[in-house]
């Protein structure tokens with residue numbers, strides 16, 4: 387780098403990097419030996435480079451030629467696990483499309499390690515380049531910021547296919563469903579797994595965070611034995627008004643705590659119940675660090691070893707690799723907190739994508755929902 391030259395321009399550094407990056411990607415795609423590739427990297431070829439034509443990185447190229455050893459090497463050299471090409475595919479997605487599970491797992495595990503490390507360092511946001519889907523995007527719209535969300539107007543509506551929706555406008559005329567009727571199946575399966583053969587079935591104390599359309603709360607109320615105590619935490623004024631209108635404040639055994647879970651999680655109001663048999667959380671506009679903060683309270687909020695916990699596992703759910711990474715990270719974090727999770731799959735592939743999403747931004751595009759049921763591990 388000749389920064390002292392009067393004719394120096396930062397572009398002088400970029401051109402050789404681009405040439406080397408293109409050369410590296412092409413060499414990988416041509417199937418050259420690992421030694422040849424190592425040599426190119428040693429001359430300074432950037433692993434972050436994504437080519438002009440398709441936006442693929444050296445890691446994508448390694449996934450295309452299904453070379454697990456090379457993938458492992460590139461990651462050890464600092465290749466970016468979550469870079470996406472022009473079609474929004476990660477190298478992990480490429481490996482998955484070839485059913486190359488070995489290569490996919492190497493990339494997935496790199497993602498888990500990177501995200502755990504970021505968590506340890508308490509970094510709130512990963513790099514947010516325009517071409518990358520990231521696990522924690524810096525979203526300041528009402529779908530990514532609680533403050534903005536709580537002051538935005540919500541619309542309860544039914545679409546032309548009869549689907550109930552709680553809709554939020556996020557600017558530029560774009561809309562996103564805060565909660566949509568198609569998720570009913572997930573809620574049904576969740577309540578079934580949370581309540582089936584529960585030793586306290588006749589006298590359940592249930593805590594639900596986030597009312598939305600009230601799908602899960604209705605399911606709890608419709609159990610053969612409705613909960614003796616059913617606490618719902620909900621902060622949004624429009625949701626609270628909807629709950630008032632639909633009679634929730636008058637229901638037997640139901641207590642509505644008006645505010646965010648963060649306002650109540652350490653309060654006598656919650657501790658007064660002496661622990662809950664079932665806890666569910668499904669909020670909006672919160673990221674993984676918020677979810678993790680909630681996880682940390684579970685040992686105090688769950689009544690005992692028979693108690694069960696679940697959460698809406700929807701983060702990263704527009705990309706198979708990111709969803710897998712989130713699922714693993716939450717599993718590891720919960721395990722650390724003494725909560726053992728059993729995962730099961732719910733088929734949520736839509737019969738008709740257009741009918742499901744209508745005007746809403748698509749926030750869950752994978753065919754399988756991974757449903758978590760957690761319980762405290764006995765201390766041995």
Ligand SMILES: C[S@@+](CC[C@H](N)C(=O)[O-])C[C@H]1O[C@@H](n2cnc3c(N)ncnc32)[C@H](O)[C@@H]1O
Nearest residue numbers: 596597598599600601602622646647668669670
């Ligand atoms: C996706 S909806 C919940 C849907 C619900 N599980 C159902 O079955 O209809 C999310 C809800 O969480 C609420 N919410 C958002 N942030 C919250 C927070 N910090 N604490 C509690 N609730 C929150 C929203 O107002 C919204 O009503």
